[in-house]
Amino acid sequence: MKTKKILIIGNFNFGQSSFNGQTMKTRDYYHFISERYGKENVEVIDTAGWKRHIVKVFIKLLRGCALSDNVILLLGVNSAKIIAPVVACLKTVFKYKILFPIVGGSIRYEYEKHKMLKKALPKMDAIYFETQMLRDYFLDLGYTNVHYIPVFTKRKAMKSLDMDKSLKSPLNLCTYSRVCKEKGISLAIDSVKNVNKRAGSVICTLDVIGD
Numbered sequence: 001m002k003t004k005k006i007l008i009i010g011n012f013n014f015g016q017s018s019f020n021g022q023t024m025k026t027r028d029y030y031h032f033i034s035e036r037y038g039k040e041n042v043e044v045i046d047t048a049g050w051k052r053h054i055v056k057v058f059i060k061l062l063r064g065c066a067l068s069d070n071v072i073l074l075l076g077v078n079s080a081k082i083i084a085p086v087v088a089c090l091k092t093v094f095k096y097k098i099l100f101p102i103v104g105g106s107i108r109y110e111y112e113k114h115k116m117l118k119k120a121l122p123k124m125d126a127i128y129f130e131t132q133m134l135r136d137y138f139l140d141l142g143y144t145n146v147h148y149i150p151v152f153t154k155r156k157a158m159k160s161l162d163m164d165k166s167l168k169s170p171l172n173l174c175t176y177s178r179v180c181k182e183k184g185i186s187l188a189i190d191s192v193k194n195v196n197k198r199a200g201s202v203i204c205t206l207d208v209i210g211d
Helices: 021-037 050-066 077-094 107-113 115-123 132-140 185-199
Strands: 006-010 042-046 070-074 097-101 126-129 146-148 171-176 204-209
Touching: 006 021, 006 050, 021 042, 021 070, 042 050, 050 077, 070 077, 077 097, 077 107, 077 115, 107 115, 107 132, 126 132, 132 146, 171 185, 185 204
Parallel strands: 006 042, 006 070, 070 097, 097 126, 126 146, 171 204
Antiparallel strands: none
């Protein structure tokens, strides 16, 4: 008999401070779902460093899926290409629903490269994208299980009065995302370099936050 209603699989990175957007979004989903359905009805599997403990994680995965009615995948492409097909396969045995909120947009660029992930996506009961553009992209591919879900967070926005609005040179600019070409890191670096070159001095710097 199933004793858990919801299983969340994702990179929680428990016990660590994280500037990773995927980790923060995974934690936000957990808090939202726990508040709505009760912590007693939610179980989690932390995929942080899962390749170093693959047997242990697989055992947890097998047990968690067997006890759950709903499985929520909050995975980056690297872990999703392995874990998502396994969860999709176990679905035929344990008869649960799979919900797959996509964190970020890299799946569009990686989709064709990973055949197992490509085969697993149609088996999801619902796939949620954070932009309508991505949702429409997969609709055009023939998917009927894709939906748009607005970006949300439990992190509190900084009040305007608390912000330091003084302009000091050099200006500190920053990026906050996964560090890769698709996220625009090269464009950000080139932009800062070009501004400083045109100014003839260093008037802005770039802090890169992410992994």
